[in-house]
Amino acid sequence: MKPLLELRGVIHVYVGDQGANLAVEGLDLSISRGQFISLVGPSGCGKTTVLSLLAGLLLPAKGEVLIDGETIRRPSAKIGYMLQQDYLFPWRSILDNATIGLELSGRKTAEGIAYVRSLLHELGLGEAESRMPYELSGGMRQRVALARTLATEPEVLLLDEPFSSLDLQIKLQLEDLVWKTLRSLGKTAVLVTHDLAEAAAMSDTVIVLARNPGRILTRFDMPEEMRAALPTEARRHPSFQHMYDLIWEKLESGHGKGEGADEIDKA
Numbered sequence: 115m116k117p118l119l120e121l122r123g124v125i126h127v128y129v130g131d132q133g134a135n136l137a138v139e140g141l142d143l144s145i146s147r148g149q150f151i152s153l154v155g156p157s158g159c160g161k162t163t164v165l166s167l168l169a170g171l172l173l174p175a176k177g178e179v180l181i182d183g184e185t186i187r188r189p190s191a192k193i194g195y196m197l198q199q200d201y202l203f204p205w206r207s208i209l210d211n212a213t214i215g216l217e218l219s220g221r222k223t224a225e226g227i228a229y230v231r232s233l234l235h236e237l238g239l240g241e242a243e244s245r246m247p248y249e250l251s252g253g254m255r256q257r258v259a260l261a262r263t264l265a266t267e268p269e270v271l272l273l274d275e276p277f278s279s280l281d282l283q284i285k286l287q288l289e290d291l292v293w294k295t296l297r298s299l300g301k302t303a304v305l306v307t308h309d310l311a312e313a314a315a316m317s318d319t320v321i322v323l324a325r326n327p328g329r330i331l332t333r334f335d336m337p338e339e340m341r342a343a344l345p346t347e348a349r350r351h352p353s354f355q356h357m358y359d360l361i362w363e364k365l366e367s368g369h370g371k372g373e374g375a376d377e378i379d380k381a
């Protein structure tokens with residue numbers, strides 16, 4: 115099957131006052147439609163750089179980044195980006211926050227609003243659409259941010275540590291909810307996380323990166339039964355601990371002491 119997203123021989127160099135910084139080198143990656151991929155690795159290995167390249171916010175110095183076989187040269191409506199911080203506008207209600215992308219792209223039609231209402235409903239916010247951001251918990255705010263990202267119907271969701279600021283219980287609930295929502299809508303997802311358990315539980319495939327320069331060390335395809343299960347169920351699957359240990363060992367072998375594996379959340 116033709117991949118939906120591809121990185122081919124990608125190199126990215128940041129150029130600034132301090133000179134040139136080779137951030138990532140020789141990245142080759144294919145992601146199929148509907149796949150859920152996680153990127154894990156120590157701080158500075160290029161996870162956010164990869165997301166920015168996929169989002170069209172950065173252009174590679176060498177190589178190609180493609181969606182559906184077409185080179186990504188600028189941000190596209192096909193790709194939505196959800197961040198650690200929700201960046202809700204405090205003066206707008208939940209519904210008005212969730213419809214902002216539609217407004218900016220001139221698509222705030224009755225149909226568009228109805229779709230956003232259905233998303234809010236799916237995400238357990240149906241009764242809360244007229245409430246203001248200050249009235250919401252962190253988990254609710256992230257659900258609004260997800261509805262806002264999905265409102266414009268992107269094919270791909272880039273998720274940059276969207277659960278990292280949440281309490282454990284809320285985080286687990288939200289992992290299930292996001293996984294279920296993206297699955298039911300057939301979306302393709304690329305998650306960046308420092309939490310190896312989260313990566314193993316949510317993903318079809320976990321990509322392990324190393325740094326200096328950022329590069330792909332290996333990829334782990336999760337067992338079929340884990341992939342089909344909700345993240346909280348996948349965490350209880352007999353293969354979960356084994357997959358987790360494999361990812362952790364690869365990270366350690368890739369970095370050695372002092373090279374950053376200790377920054378990964380092993381809890």
Ligand SMILES: Nc1ncnc2c1ncn2[C@@H]1O[C@H](COP(=O)(O)OP(=O)(O)OP(=O)(O)O)[C@@H](O)[C@H]1O
Pocket residue numbers: 128129130135136137155156157158159160161162163164328
């Ligand atoms: N704007 C920038 N200018 C110069 N160098 C940068 C810039 N952004 C990132 N870098 C460098 O590129 C490399 C990759 O950074 P990136 O932020 O993609 O890593 P990361 O894996 O997402 O890190 P973290 O886990 O800490 O968020 C690092 O060496 C970083 O210092």
